[in-house]
Amino acid sequence: MASSPRIIDQWGNPVSTRKLTEEIAAPTMGSVRSVWSETIVAGLDPVGMASILNQAGRGWPDRFFTLADEMEERDLHYRSVLGTRKLAITGVEPIVVAGGEDAQSQKIAQAVKELVEQPEFADDYTTDLLDGLGKGFSVVETIWDRSGKEWSPAEYKWRDQRHFLIDEVDGRTLRLKHPDHYRGLDLPSYQFSIHRPKLKSGLPIRGGLARLVAWAFLFKHYSLKDWMAFLEVYGMPMRVGKFGRGASIDDRRILLQAVRDISTDAAAIIPKEMDIEFVEVAGSSGNNLFSAMTDYLDKQISKGVLGQTMSTDDGSSRAQAEVHENVRHDIARADARQTCITMNRDLIRPFVDLNYGPQDRYPTVVIPITENEDVKTLADVINRLVPLGLEIGANGVRERLGFEPPEKGEKLLHPAAAGAPGTEPPEKPEAATARQQTPCAHCGGYHALAEDERDELDLLIEDALNHWQMDLDPLLKPLRSLVEEAGNYDELREGLDTLMSGDAGSELAKRLAELTMKARGLGDIGQGR
Known part of the structure; x- marks a missing residue:
């Protein structure tokens, strides 16, 4: 009897589809996976903080995870900047890139697009994955549904990091805590998305932002406590x-x-x-001291989380924020890239394998992070370089401006035609600034044509040049005949003397005299330049 085909995950392990609809890591009452915990911050001192961080670094991070949660609950500034970093990813609509150009690849990409467009994908799945920014890693369990024609995620559930054990050998592999298994249970394939943001090289548990901010949080907590006591006395x-x-x-x-x-x-x-x-009671100096201390610690937290302080602290100018904004964009791009790696590995590939079978090339989810574009500068550059022959693709320009390609049959915007309804008639251009149609080959700008700047004197010169052949023929025709008939230089010289003594140039002299008289008259009445 032939065996039914089995699905193999990306690590070569068989996938049991019968358990995909079951909830594996659900919390339990009074067990090793309880959702309740006691406070850590109350009474915390430097010795206790050092103990928590030391335990986490040695593979026992449960108290550290509790501390990280309380830091987000108690510190307004840390909550704000960490939330800003998360929203930089969840606030961007992801796009799906098909694995190929064939019809099947396009069909699979469309199914994946419908998956990521669901509100739960951003609000539950992506947001919960980014919880790893503060704690070093995050785990989201996917509860699959097979009631329809295709496998689809029915629910995304965030799992408390305290419910997992870190492998003592590699410091990365996670196992689910279980009361009957000291080393925990292996996590089944296709059911868990494990996101490990690589904020620094080394163990994931030592790379979370909460570990970086912990000491600043403690010192700020002390400063605020002393500040309140100070205000009770001197306030x-x-x-x-x-x-x-x-x-x-x-x-x-x-x-x-x-x-x-x-x-x-x-x-x-x-x-x-x-x-x-x-x-x-004079106590303003002490009040300023506590204020300066808390402001300093807030700035250090901003640097650690966002990479800069200009966009969060008061007193920063717009120009300063624009200069430092690129650092935050770099961080957002790195977060988006790493988050997409987890999505494509732990959710998109299982979704495709379960519904369409293994593929040579899989569709990929991309979260595009773009910097704010100076539209005016970009338009000026295009306006100057395109007339010089630089070829620029329209799709690239649209992407930088944030415009999508027009759909088939969609009404397009065009320059308003002269005399069109709702448009004012164009002003009559001045003589020196009319018809700007031809771009300059040197600077790419537009200049008025020379013929639009002509005055009466220019017209007089143009008319004279139009008759140059008729004016010079009485002189040139005898000269050409002399050159052709002369046998040597002496004969040519004698013939020139004869030509000079005749009246062949009388017509030209008369013509030049008339032009000179007209030019003098134009100058007298102010028409010439």
Whole structure:
């Protein structure tokens, strides 16, 4: 009896399709996969922080993962910059590149495109994969559905990093914690997407941003705590009540009660014979000290997460932010590239294999990260270089401008024609700036044609040049005949003397005299240059 074909994953392991619809890494109550944990930050000191990081670096990172979660919950700035880095990826619509030009490849690519266009792909799958930026790795379990004609992800579930064990040999392989297996259970193929952002070389658990920010978070936590204690002492002026020598016990009690009420109610009634004085305590220098410390630590966190500080800190100018923005784009491109590697390996390939079988070339998901383009500068460059013969593809220009190719039958934009409805008639150009049609071959710009700048004197010269052959023929024709008939130089010289003594040039002289008179007249009336 022939055996049914089996699916082999990218590592050569057989895939059991019967278990793909089962939830493997679900949390359990009172077991090694509990979702609840105690706080780590409360009472944390430098010794405790060093212990947490040391344990994580040795392969026991559960307390570190709890610390990383609390850091995102407690530190507003860290939460903001980490969220900004994640949104730089999840906020971009992915594109699908087919594995080939044939009909089957296009069909598979269309199915993958429908998969990534689902809202759950960005909100659940991609967002949960990026949780590895802070913690070193992240795990998303795919629950497959086979109720329809094709296999499709029914749900993406984020799995707590504390529910996995790191292999003691390679420091990378993950195994699922189980109460009956000390070393954990191997993760089945096609059900888990494991994202390990490579922010630095080495073990993934030592490359998370939370480990980088941990000490700054602790010192900032101390600074804020001391700042609050400082404000309790110096933030409100001391209230001193004064009573006269003959004040009774009841009067003193009234004054004391009034001083205490001002602390919370900021209002009190006392007899006019009594006096309350507010004593200001000079503590502004200490206040500035704590503020400078927290601002410094926030800037270090920004550098560690975003690679720059210009876009997050107050006081930065637009020009400074534009200069440093390229660093953040570089980081976003690296994050997008690494995230797509995980998507294509752990989700797209299983999806294709389950529905269409193994392929020689698979479609790939790409998250395009582009820098902000200076449209005006780009248009100016194209306007100058294209007339010089530089060939530029329209698709490349559209991609840089962010425009998609027009669909078949779509209405296209064109320059408005003169006299078209809704357009104003063009202004009549001046004589010196009319008809700008031909680009300059040297600079690529447009200049007015010379014929549009002609005045009366130019027209006079043009008319004279149009009759040059008729004016010079009486002189040139006898000269050509003399040259052809002369036998030697002496005969040619004698013939020239005869020509000079005749009236052959009288017509030319008359013509030049007329032109000179007209030019002088144009100059007198201001028509010449």
